[in-house]
Amino acid sequence: MLRWGLIGCGDIAHRMVAPALRAAADSELLAIARADASRLTEFAAAHAVPRTYTRWEHLVEDRDVDAVYVATPPDVHCEQTVMAAEAGKHVLCEKPMALSVVECQRMIDACRAHGVALGVAYYRGFFPVVRRVQQLLASGAIGSPVIAHVMLFSPFDPTQDHPRGWLGDRTRAGGGPMMDMGCHRIEMLLRLFGPVDDARSLVGRLRTARDIDDTGTALLQFASGVHATLTVSWAPFERRDSFEVFGDRGTISIPVLGLGAMIVRTDAGERTEHHPSNPNHHQPLVDDFIRAVAERRSPLVTGEIGLEVNRIEAAIYREQPFDSNRST
Numbered sequence: 647m648l649r650w651g652l653i654g655c656g657d658i659a660h661r662m663v664a665p666a667l668r669a670a671a672d673s674e675l676l677a678i679a680r681a682d683a684s685r686l687t688e689f690a691a692a693h694a695v696p697r698t699y700t701r702w703e704h705l706v707e708d709r710d711v712d713a714v715y716v717a718t719p720p721d722v723h724c725e726q727t728v729m730a731a732e733a734g735k736h737v738l739c740e741k742p743m744a745l746s747v748v749e750c751q752r753m754i755d756a757c758r759a760h761g762v763a764l765g766v767a768y769y770r771g772f773f774p775v776v777r778r779v780q781q782l783l784a785s786g787a788i789g790s791p792v793i794a795h796v797m798l799f800s801p802f803d804p805t806q807d808h809p810r811g812w813l814g815d816r817t818r819a820g821g822g823p824m825m826d827m828g829c830h831r832i833e834m835l836l837r838l839f840g841p842v843d844d845a846r847s848l849v850g851r852l853r854t855a856r857d858i859d860d861t862g863t864a865l866l867q868f869a870s871g872v873h874a875t876l877t878v879s880w881a882p883f884e885r886r887d888s889f890e891v892f893g894d895r896g897t898i899s900i901p902v903l904g905l906g907a908m909i910v911r912t913d914a915g916e917r918t919e920h921h922p923s924n925p926n927h928h929q930p931l932v933d934d935f936i937r938a939v940a941e942r943r944s945p946l947v948t949g950e951i952g953l954e955v956n957r958i959e960a961a962i963y964r965e966q967p968f969d970s971n972r973s974t
Contacts (some may be wrong), residue, residue, distance in 0.1 A: 648673050648936050649966045650733070653726055654717035655680040655689040657809055658740070663717055664693045666928040670936055672864045679705040702726060713763075713939065716740055720825075721818045724749035727764070731756040736763040738935050738945075745820045747960055750953035757949065765935045765945035766952035768833040771941030772903050772930035774921035775906040776834060779898055780892065783838065788912060789895025794839065794874035797888045798823070801882040803854055816858045821963055823878040824849060824862035828962075831876055831889075832866075832955045833947070838891075839868040841954075845961040853881040864962045895951040 650667050652659060655678055655741040667675040677697035680686040690698050699705040706714065706729050713736035716726050725746045727737045737757060743766045744750045757764035770776055781790060800823070804811045812818045813826055824847075836842070861879040868874065891898040906922040922931035924930055931947065938945040 648736075648939060649672065649676040649707060649710055649712045651677040651679065651711035651713070652695075652715045652717060653679045653702045653705060654740075655686060656717065659715075659717040660689065660692070662926055662928040663715055663932075664689075664695075665703050666932040667927075668693060670932050672940065673932070673936055677708055677711055696889050703729065706730050706735065711735060713738065713935075719812050719818045720745050720820050724753055727753040728756040731760045731762050731764075734760060734762060736933070736939055737933075738765045738767065738803060739952070740767045741952070741955075742820060742825055742959065743949065743956055747953060747957050748805070748960055750949065750956050754949040754953060763935070763939050763945060764949040765931075765938070766947050766949060766955075767928065767931060768830060768947045768951065768955070769927045769931040770830050770834040771824055771837045771946060772927075773906070773923045774905070775900060775903065775908055775923070776837070778908065778919065778921050779838060779900075780797060782898060782910065783891070783893075787896060787910065788891065788893030788898060791839065791870075791872050791891050791893045793892040794835060794872060795888075795890045795892075796835070796874070796876045797886045798831060798876075798878045798884045799884060799886040800827065800880060801883060801885065802843050803860075814854070814856045814858055818893065819858070821849075821959070822851075822854075822859035823880050824859065824864065824876075825959055828862065828876060828878040829955050829959060830863070831878070832864075832958050834889075835866065835868075835874050835876070836951070836954060836958075838868050839872045839874065841869045842958055843869045844885065845869050845958050847962040847964070849963060852879075862962065864958075866948070866958070904948075 677693045679699040681701040714730040716739040844867040847864045849859045852861045854860040863877045866874045887903045889900040899909040908919045935945045
Protein backbone atom coordinates (compact mmCIF):
# COMPACT_ATOMS: atom_id res chain seq x y z
CA MET A 647 0.00 0.00 0.00
CA LEU A 648 1.44 3.34 -1.11
CA ARG A 649 0.23 6.09 1.22
CA TRP A 650 0.03 9.46 -0.52
CA GLY A 651 0.34 13.04 0.56
CA LEU A 652 -1.10 15.58 -1.89
CA ILE A 653 0.41 19.07 -1.91
CA GLY A 654 -1.97 21.51 -3.59
CA CYS A 655 -5.76 21.18 -3.68
CA GLY A 656 -6.75 23.14 -6.78
CA ASP A 657 -9.11 22.32 -9.62
CA ILE A 658 -7.05 19.56 -11.27
CA ALA A 659 -6.32 17.96 -7.91
CA HIS A 660 -10.04 17.96 -7.11
CA ARG A 661 -11.30 16.65 -10.45
CA MET A 662 -8.51 14.28 -11.46
CA VAL A 663 -5.62 13.71 -9.06
CA ALA A 664 -7.41 12.94 -5.80
CA PRO A 665 -9.93 10.58 -7.47
CA ALA A 666 -7.05 8.78 -9.23
CA LEU A 667 -5.06 8.36 -6.02
CA ARG A 668 -8.14 7.01 -4.25
CA ALA A 669 -9.21 4.67 -7.07
CA ALA A 670 -5.80 3.11 -7.72
CA ALA A 671 -5.05 -0.36 -6.39
CA ASP A 672 -2.67 -0.50 -3.41
CA SER A 673 -3.04 3.24 -2.87
CA GLU A 674 -4.35 5.46 -0.08
CA LEU A 675 -4.77 9.23 -0.05
CA LEU A 676 -3.66 9.83 3.52
CA ALA A 677 -2.89 13.54 3.75
CA ILE A 678 -3.36 16.83 1.92
CA ALA A 679 -1.82 20.28 2.27
CA ARG A 680 -3.20 23.71 1.38
CA ALA A 681 -2.61 27.11 2.94
CA ASP A 682 -6.31 28.10 2.83
CA ALA A 683 -7.74 26.29 5.88
CA SER A 684 -11.41 26.51 4.85
CA ARG A 685 -10.78 25.14 1.36
CA LEU A 686 -8.52 22.51 2.85
CA THR A 687 -11.37 21.30 5.06
CA GLU A 688 -13.78 21.25 2.11
CA PHE A 689 -11.35 19.22 0.01
CA ALA A 690 -10.71 16.76 2.83
CA ALA A 691 -14.43 16.22 3.31
CA ALA A 692 -15.05 15.78 -0.43
CA HIS A 693 -12.35 13.13 -0.76
CA ALA A 694 -12.43 11.54 2.71
CA VAL A 695 -8.84 12.48 3.53
CA PRO A 696 -8.01 11.90 7.21
CA ARG A 697 -5.02 14.23 7.64
CA THR A 698 -4.77 17.90 6.70
CA TYR A 699 -1.93 20.41 6.84
CA THR A 700 -1.94 24.14 6.20
CA ARG A 701 1.84 23.98 5.70
CA TRP A 702 3.13 21.60 3.06
CA GLU A 703 6.39 21.16 4.97
CA HIS A 704 4.44 19.44 7.76
CA LEU A 705 2.95 16.99 5.26
CA VAL A 706 6.43 16.13 4.00
CA GLU A 707 7.50 15.49 7.59
CA ASP A 708 4.63 13.01 8.14
CA ARG A 709 6.38 9.66 8.58
CA ASP A 710 3.34 7.71 7.43
CA VAL A 711 3.39 9.33 3.98
CA ASP A 712 5.26 7.19 1.43
CA ALA A 713 4.80 9.30 -1.71
CA VAL A 714 3.99 12.91 -2.48
CA TYR A 715 1.97 14.22 -5.41
CA VAL A 716 3.07 17.81 -6.12
CA ALA A 717 0.05 19.64 -7.58
CA THR A 718 1.16 23.24 -7.03
CA PRO A 719 2.24 25.94 -9.52
CA PRO A 720 5.63 25.29 -11.19
CA ASP A 721 7.54 27.93 -9.23
CA VAL A 722 7.54 25.73 -6.10
CA HIS A 723 7.88 22.29 -7.72
CA CYS A 724 11.64 22.16 -7.23
CA GLU A 725 11.64 23.13 -3.56
CA GLN A 726 8.81 20.77 -2.68
CA THR A 727 10.25 17.85 -4.64
CA VAL A 728 13.72 18.22 -3.17
CA MET A 729 12.38 18.40 0.38
CA ALA A 730 10.13 15.38 -0.19
CA ALA A 731 13.07 13.39 -1.59
CA GLU A 732 15.22 14.33 1.38
CA ALA A 733 12.43 12.99 3.62
CA GLY A 734 12.51 9.68 1.71
CA LYS A 735 9.25 10.20 -0.19
CA HIS A 736 8.66 9.16 -3.78
CA VAL A 737 7.49 12.10 -5.91
CA LEU A 738 5.00 12.42 -8.75
CA CYS A 739 5.09 16.04 -9.92
CA GLU A 740 2.63 18.00 -12.03
CA LYS A 741 3.73 19.47 -15.34
CA PRO A 742 5.68 21.45 -16.34
CA MET A 743 8.30 19.86 -14.13
CA ALA A 744 9.80 23.18 -12.98
CA LEU A 745 10.62 26.68 -14.19
CA SER A 746 14.07 25.84 -15.58
CA VAL A 747 16.40 23.06 -16.67
CA VAL A 748 18.57 23.79 -13.63
CA GLU A 749 15.64 23.21 -11.29
CA CYS A 750 14.71 19.99 -13.10
CA GLN A 751 18.24 18.69 -12.67
CA ARG A 752 18.17 19.53 -8.95
CA MET A 753 14.98 17.49 -8.59
CA ILE A 754 16.48 14.54 -10.44
CA ASP A 755 19.69 14.67 -8.39
CA ALA A 756 17.80 14.84 -5.08
CA CYS A 757 15.56 11.89 -5.87
CA ARG A 758 18.50 9.85 -7.16
CA ALA A 759 20.61 10.65 -4.09
CA HIS A 760 17.87 9.54 -1.72
CA GLY A 761 16.79 6.47 -3.69
CA VAL A 762 13.21 7.55 -4.40
CA ALA A 763 11.19 7.46 -7.61
CA LEU A 764 10.48 10.64 -9.58
CA GLY A 765 7.72 10.94 -12.15
CA VAL A 766 6.18 13.86 -14.06
CA ALA A 767 2.47 14.13 -14.91
CA TYR A 768 2.71 13.93 -18.70
CA TYR A 769 -0.16 11.52 -19.27
CA ARG A 770 -0.65 11.79 -23.06
CA GLY A 771 1.64 8.80 -23.57
CA PHE A 772 -0.98 6.65 -21.84
CA PHE A 773 -3.71 7.65 -24.29
CA PRO A 774 -4.72 4.57 -26.33
CA VAL A 775 -4.84 6.72 -29.48
CA VAL A 776 -1.24 7.89 -28.93
CA ARG A 777 -0.10 4.32 -28.37
CA ARG A 778 -1.92 3.34 -31.56
CA VAL A 779 0.00 6.05 -33.43
CA GLN A 780 3.22 4.55 -32.05
CA GLN A 781 2.18 1.14 -33.39
CA LEU A 782 1.33 2.51 -36.82
CA LEU A 783 4.62 4.39 -37.08
CA ALA A 784 6.61 1.34 -35.95
CA SER A 785 4.85 -0.89 -38.49
CA GLY A 786 5.49 1.50 -41.38
CA ALA A 787 1.75 1.81 -42.04
CA ILE A 788 2.19 5.37 -43.39
CA GLY A 789 5.78 4.89 -44.51
CA SER A 790 8.38 7.23 -43.07
CA PRO A 791 6.90 10.15 -41.12
CA VAL A 792 7.85 13.50 -42.61
CA ILE A 793 5.75 16.22 -40.95
CA ALA A 794 3.75 16.40 -37.73
CA HIS A 795 1.32 19.21 -37.01
CA VAL A 796 -0.25 20.04 -33.64
CA MET A 797 -2.80 22.78 -32.95
CA LEU A 798 -4.09 23.43 -29.44
CA PHE A 799 -6.40 26.40 -28.84
CA SER A 800 -8.24 26.97 -25.55
CA PRO A 801 -9.77 30.42 -24.88
CA PHE A 802 -8.45 31.58 -21.49
CA ASP A 803 -7.99 34.99 -19.91
CA PRO A 804 -8.27 34.59 -16.13
CA THR A 805 -8.57 37.44 -13.68
CA GLN A 806 -6.17 37.56 -10.75
CA ASP A 807 -8.84 36.20 -8.38
CA HIS A 808 -9.63 33.27 -10.69
CA PRO A 809 -8.73 29.86 -9.15
CA ARG A 810 -6.17 29.46 -11.92
CA GLY A 811 -5.24 33.12 -12.05
CA TRP A 812 -1.62 32.24 -11.29
CA LEU A 813 -1.33 31.05 -14.91
CA GLY A 814 -1.26 34.72 -15.88
CA ASP A 815 1.77 35.38 -13.66
CA ARG A 816 4.99 34.67 -15.52
CA THR A 817 7.00 34.39 -12.30
CA ARG A 818 4.80 31.52 -11.13
CA ALA A 819 3.86 29.80 -14.40
CA GLY A 820 7.08 30.33 -16.36
CA GLY A 821 5.18 31.27 -19.51
CA GLY A 822 1.76 31.21 -21.17
CA PRO A 823 0.01 28.41 -23.06
CA MET A 824 3.23 27.09 -24.63
CA MET A 825 4.47 26.37 -21.11
CA ASP A 826 1.13 25.29 -19.64
CA MET A 827 -0.39 23.27 -22.50
CA GLY A 828 2.39 23.01 -25.04
CA CYS A 829 4.59 21.03 -22.67
CA HIS A 830 2.15 18.10 -22.88
CA ARG A 831 2.40 18.06 -26.67
CA ILE A 832 6.20 18.39 -26.65
CA GLU A 833 6.41 15.30 -24.45
CA MET A 834 4.08 13.44 -26.82
CA LEU A 835 6.16 14.41 -29.85
CA LEU A 836 9.36 13.28 -28.11
CA ARG A 837 7.71 9.94 -27.35
CA LEU A 838 6.69 9.47 -30.97
CA PHE A 839 9.70 10.83 -32.87
CA GLY A 840 12.67 10.75 -30.51
CA PRO A 841 15.15 13.49 -29.64
CA VAL A 842 14.99 17.02 -31.03
CA ASP A 843 17.93 18.47 -32.96
CA ASP A 844 16.70 22.05 -33.32
CA ALA A 845 13.90 24.28 -32.01
CA ARG A 846 12.74 27.66 -33.34
CA SER A 847 9.73 29.72 -32.40
CA LEU A 848 7.47 32.75 -32.40
CA VAL A 849 5.95 33.55 -29.01
CA GLY A 850 3.91 36.66 -28.26
CA ARG A 851 0.95 38.41 -26.67
CA LEU A 852 -1.93 38.94 -29.09
CA ARG A 853 -4.93 39.41 -26.81
CA THR A 854 -4.17 39.34 -23.09
CA ALA A 855 -3.38 42.55 -21.21
CA ARG A 856 -0.90 41.01 -18.78
CA ASP A 857 2.83 40.65 -19.38
CA ILE A 858 2.63 37.03 -20.47
CA ASP A 859 2.39 35.37 -23.86
CA ASP A 860 -0.95 34.01 -25.04
CA THR A 861 0.13 32.49 -28.37
CA GLY A 862 3.14 30.53 -29.54
CA THR A 863 4.32 28.50 -32.52
CA ALA A 864 7.30 26.18 -32.38
CA LEU A 865 9.12 24.45 -35.22
CA LEU A 866 10.94 21.33 -34.08
CA GLN A 867 13.40 19.32 -36.11
CA PHE A 868 13.94 15.78 -34.84
CA ALA A 869 17.08 13.71 -35.19
CA SER A 870 14.92 11.21 -37.12
CA GLY A 871 14.38 13.90 -39.78
CA VAL A 872 10.76 14.68 -38.90
CA HIS A 873 9.67 18.32 -38.86
CA ALA A 874 6.92 19.24 -36.40
CA THR A 875 4.94 22.43 -35.90
CA LEU A 876 3.23 23.12 -32.60
CA THR A 877 0.84 26.06 -32.27
CA VAL A 878 -0.84 26.79 -28.95
CA SER A 879 -2.99 29.76 -27.97
CA TRP A 880 -5.41 31.16 -25.43
CA ALA A 881 -6.57 33.79 -27.94
CA PRO A 882 -8.84 32.19 -30.62
CA PHE A 883 -12.57 31.82 -30.19
CA GLU A 884 -12.50 28.26 -31.51
CA ARG A 885 -11.18 25.40 -29.42
CA ARG A 886 -8.80 23.01 -31.15
CA ASP A 887 -6.83 19.94 -30.08
CA SER A 888 -5.75 18.33 -33.32
CA PHE A 889 -2.76 16.20 -34.27
CA GLU A 890 -1.67 15.02 -37.72
CA VAL A 891 1.26 12.97 -38.96
CA PHE A 892 2.09 13.05 -42.68
CA GLY A 893 4.18 10.16 -43.96
CA ASP A 894 5.50 9.41 -47.43
CA ARG A 895 2.91 6.63 -47.81
CA GLY A 896 -0.01 7.84 -45.73
CA THR A 897 -1.47 10.20 -43.15
CA ILE A 898 -2.75 9.89 -39.59
CA SER A 899 -5.29 12.53 -38.55
CA ILE A 900 -6.70 12.96 -35.04
CA PRO A 901 -9.32 15.76 -34.96
CA VAL A 902 -9.57 15.86 -31.13
CA LEU A 903 -6.76 14.14 -29.28
CA GLY A 904 -8.70 13.65 -26.05
CA LEU A 905 -11.61 11.89 -27.79
CA GLY A 906 -9.53 9.21 -29.50
CA ALA A 907 -11.04 9.11 -33.01
CA MET A 908 -8.36 8.67 -35.66
CA ILE A 909 -8.45 8.69 -39.48
CA VAL A 910 -5.78 6.76 -41.39
CA ARG A 911 -5.33 7.44 -45.10
CA THR A 912 -3.13 5.30 -47.37
CA ASP A 913 -3.18 3.96 -50.93
CA ALA A 914 -5.49 1.25 -49.63
CA GLY A 915 -8.12 3.84 -48.75
CA GLU A 916 -9.36 5.61 -45.65
CA ARG A 917 -10.47 4.14 -42.35
CA THR A 918 -11.56 5.53 -39.00
CA GLU A 919 -10.50 3.98 -35.70
CA HIS A 920 -11.69 4.79 -32.18
CA HIS A 921 -9.37 4.60 -29.18
CA PRO A 922 -11.04 6.46 -26.28
CA SER A 923 -9.06 7.40 -23.19
CA ASN A 924 -9.81 6.82 -19.53
CA PRO A 925 -12.23 9.59 -18.45
CA ASN A 926 -9.73 10.41 -15.69
CA HIS A 927 -6.58 11.11 -17.69
CA HIS A 928 -4.46 10.92 -14.54
CA GLN A 929 -5.53 7.37 -13.64
CA PRO A 930 -3.16 5.40 -15.93
CA LEU A 931 -0.31 7.73 -14.92
CA VAL A 932 -0.93 7.13 -11.20
CA ASP A 933 -1.40 3.39 -11.72
CA ASP A 934 1.92 3.14 -13.57
CA PHE A 935 3.76 5.13 -10.89
CA ILE A 936 2.45 2.89 -8.11
CA ARG A 937 3.49 -0.24 -10.03
CA ALA A 938 6.89 1.30 -10.77
CA VAL A 939 7.53 1.86 -7.05
CA ALA A 940 6.39 -1.68 -6.21
CA GLU A 941 8.51 -3.20 -9.00
CA ARG A 942 11.48 -0.92 -8.29
CA ARG A 943 11.62 0.35 -11.85
CA SER A 944 11.38 3.79 -13.42
CA PRO A 945 7.90 5.14 -14.16
CA LEU A 946 6.96 5.60 -17.81
CA VAL A 947 7.39 9.38 -17.50
CA THR A 948 10.70 10.01 -15.74
CA GLY A 949 12.33 13.16 -14.45
CA GLU A 950 14.74 12.98 -17.38
CA ILE A 951 11.80 13.25 -19.77
CA GLY A 952 10.48 16.22 -17.82
CA LEU A 953 13.90 17.88 -18.02
CA GLU A 954 14.07 17.36 -21.78
CA VAL A 955 10.67 19.04 -22.21
CA ASN A 956 11.89 21.99 -20.14
CA ARG A 957 15.06 22.20 -22.23
CA ILE A 958 12.97 22.53 -25.40
CA GLU A 959 10.68 25.06 -23.69
CA ALA A 960 13.74 27.15 -22.78
CA ALA A 961 14.74 27.20 -26.44
CA ILE A 962 11.20 28.09 -27.53
CA TYR A 963 11.12 30.99 -25.10
CA ARG A 964 14.66 31.85 -26.22
CA GLU A 965 16.01 31.71 -22.71
CA GLN A 966 18.98 29.77 -24.03
CA PRO A 967 20.17 28.60 -27.45
CA PHE A 968 19.33 25.05 -28.45
CA ASP A 969 22.24 22.63 -28.17
CA SER A 970 21.59 19.22 -29.70
CA ASN A 971 24.96 18.00 -28.40
CA ARG A 972 24.06 18.56 -24.73
CA SER A 973 24.74 16.01 -22.03
CA THR A 974 22.46 15.60 -18.99
